[in-house]
Amino acid sequence: MAFIPTRSKRHITDPGSLKLNLNSMMDMFTIILLFLLKVYSTEGHLVNPSDDLTLPNSTMEKVPEMSLDLAISKDWLILNDKPVMKVNDLLASQQFIIPALQNELLRYANEAEKMQEKYGQRFSGSITIQGDKELPYRALVKVMATCGRSKYPNMRFLVYQNES
Amino acid sequence: MAFRPSQRTLRPKQDADPDLTPIMNLMVVLIPLLLTSAQFIKLGMIEINLPPAISADAMLNMPKETEKKLDLSVTITDEGFYLASSLAVARGRSGQGPTIPKLDTGEYDFAELNKNLYKIKKKATGVFKDVDQVIIVAEPEIEYQTVVSTMDAARAYMSDQEKLPLFPTVSLSATVM
Numbered sequence: 001m002a003f004i005p006t007r008s009k010r011h012i013t014d015p016g017s018l019k020l021n022l023n024s025m026m027d028m029f030t031i032i033l034l035f036l037l038k039v040y041s042t043e044g045h046l047v048n049p050s051d052d053l054t055l056p057n058s059t060m061e062k063v064p065e066m067s068l069d070l071a072i073s074k075d076w077l078i079l080n081d082k083p084v085m086k087v088n089d090l091l092a093s094q095q096f097i098i099p100a101l102q103n104e105l106l107r108y109a110n111e112a113e114k115m116q117e118k119y120g121q122r123f124s125g126s127i128t129i130q131g132d133k134e135l136p137y138r139a140l141v142k143v144m145a146t147c148g149r150s151k152y153p154n155m156r157f158l159v160y161q162n163e164s
Numbered sequence: 165m166a167f168r169p170s171q172r173t174l175r176p177k178q179d180a181d182p183d184l185t186p187i188m189n190l191m192v193v194l195i196p197l198l199l200t201s202a203q204f205i206k207l208g209m210i211e212i213n214l215p216p217a218i219s220a221d222a223m224l225n226m227p228k229e230t231e232k233k234l235d236l237s238v239t240i241t242d243e244g245f246y247l248a249s250s251l252a253v254a255r256g257r258s259g260q261g262p263t264i265p266k267l268d269t270g271e272y273d274f275a276e277l278n279k280n281l282y283k284i285k286k287k288a289t290g291v292f293k294d295v296d297q298v299i300i301v302a303e304p305e306i307e308y309q310t311v312v313s314t315m316d317a318a319r320a321y322m323s324d325q326e327k328l329p330l331f332p333t334v335s336l337s338a339t340v341m
Contacts, residue, residue, distance in 0.1 A: 025188075029188075033194060036202055056309040057312070058312050059319070060316070061208060132308065133307065134308065134309070137240075137304055137307075144336060156212070160205055160207065161207065
């Protein structure tokens with residue numbers, strides 16, 4: 001026969017073993033962790049897309065490389081984070097070569113060529129162009145023509161990769 | 165009165181739960197770390213190489229073109245695509261207008277362009293020298309996205325299983341402003 005507790009102890013429940021159940025939370029965290037590990041890339045961002053523009057989508061799979069960075073946003077033409085001119089002026093100008101941009105580009109090219117002489121860092125003449133996807137073609141052509149005439153013939157367009 | 169049972173045999177069963185607190189600590193640190201470094205948007209790059217501007221002297225010394233060239237070009241207008249080569253300009257279905265008109269919804273028909281370019285590629289391979297080059301010309305007001313999508317359509321053709329290269333070397337040409 002079982003031991004019968006005394007009347008005073010009969011209704012005591014044990015509060016010491018109250019424990020939080022973490023199992024479902026652990027499951028969730030494990031799934032999130034695995035997902036994040038999967039999308040984690042060791043390369044990191046070499047090229048950061050600028051603000052105030054939406055890059056076009058493309059099926060291209062080439063990985064972008066570091067180079068001189070020219071962004072054509074909705075308002076400004078930005079070379080290496082420094083604004084060069086307004087996009088409206090670019091659209092309005094009748095010239096094919098844009099002098100303001102050409103001056104800046106030649107300055108960068110000269111610096112890069114000096115670097116090449118002094119430290120042997122090869123000047124490849126490559127430039128990354130980030131354009132807003134609604135940019136009209138005539139503006140793009142003007143920018144490309146200017147780059148081509150300013151010692152930067154290797155142009156790359158930065159795009160978002162389609163998931164397909 | 166009954167004997168009190170032995171404390172040893174009736175000791176309540178110990179819970180076998182492992183202590184998860186250190187693992188939770190690890191998770192709390194790892195997840196923000198990975199979240200900040202995760203790359204949700206993949207960036208790509210389209211290469212366009214122009215020959216550096218050359219002087220008139222160099223131009224004269226360039227060898228004369230002897231090979232047959234295809235000189236394929238895709239012209240984007242606000243009505244659709246025109247396809248042209250050194251031999252002919254491809255006509256539209258009704259005999260006039262663009263080769264590949266816009267869809268009824270007002271969108272460009274990139275799938276049809278892709279198919280047509282595939283046909284041209286099949287015919288031109290072996291006959292011409294420059295079967296991986298295409299020149300893209302666009303009207304001044306064409307949007308950048310359309311130009312990029314046209315390049316995509318010209319780059320590769322997805323057949324049933326494999327990806328066949330079409331004209332990966334793209335040049336852009338200026339239009340009359």
